[in-house]
Amino acid sequence: MTEKLDRRKKYTRMVLKDSLINLLQYKPISSVTVKEICEKADINRSTFYTHYQDQTDLLTQIEEEFMEDLHRYLDAFSVESEDDALKTLEKLLEYIKDRKNMCQTLLNKHSDTKFENRIIIIARQFVMDHKINMRSEEAAYLSSFLISGAMQVIKDWLTNNTQQTPKQIAEMIDMFIHKGVNAKIH
The missing domain is CATH 1.10.357 (Tetracycline Repressor; domain 2)
Structure with missing residues (x-):
């Protein structure tokens, strides 16, 4: 059961990140709303808020993961x-x-x-x-x-x-x- 929840959690975060990245192609983060992210991801807002505080928090998490990954990559x-x-x-x-x-x-x-x-x-x-x-x-x-x-x-x-x-x-x-x-x- 825990594995199923972890996969669901990973999937939800992935879809939310992809949705935000897609929206950022057309407008700045200041113009992106949580509602838009959720609609694009086909996820309800309460689910969004269980993972992130707001759209800026989501963007920060995307950037942090990229930076950590980049550090690991370069260190290799x-x-x-x-x-x-x-x-x-x-x-x-x-x-x-x-x-x-x-x-x-x-x-x-x-x-x-x-x-x-x-x-x-x-x-x-x-x-x-x-x-x-x-x-x-x-x-x-x-x-x-x-x-x-x-x-x-x-x-x-x-x-x-x-x-x-x-x-x-x-x-x-x-x-x-x-x-x-x-x-x-x-």
């Missing part, structure tokens, strides 16, 4: 060489592509920038821990520059419906990082 990789860094970036882009709808929605114009900033902080720390070998002040500025540029490329890639493979985007970002304005664009 060791970056000892340039080749490792490129493979890690490719794996990260595969991760993003597998969660394309959610990432695209949480990074779109209707979303709060806190989520994007949190991703940038995680990525920046990862870069500083694994990649940059210079004074900390310079490293902080360089990592901000690199991560912000890479984040915009990823957002553009998501907006363009991930037409290129994760490997192609990883190689492009790597080329921009290492060759900058001297990169030869095909």
Whole structure:
């Protein structure tokens, strides 16, 4: 019986999250109501409130789960060489592509920038821990520059419906990082 309840609980949360993500594609969280989420999920409001306080709480839970998952994902990789860094970036882009709808929605114009900033902080720390070998002040500025540029490329890639493979985007970002304005664009 407990297993059945757990599955039902997981299903309910999944449907509510999917419904909110779908609504956020078209409008900001401030315009989304619990009633809309429930109608889209085909769940009654009392069920919603047994899981979440309000729509913002639901969004926060989605973001927290994504961040925890991202941390676990990045912690699984060791970056000892340039080749490792490129493979890690490719794996990260595969991760993003597998969660394309959610990432695209949480990074779109209707979303709060806190989520994007949190991703940038995680990525920046990862870069500083694994990649940059210079004074900390310079490293902080360089990592901000690199991560912000890479984040915009990823957002553009998501907006363009991930037409290129994760490997192609990883190689492009790597080329921009290492060759900058001297990169030869095909």
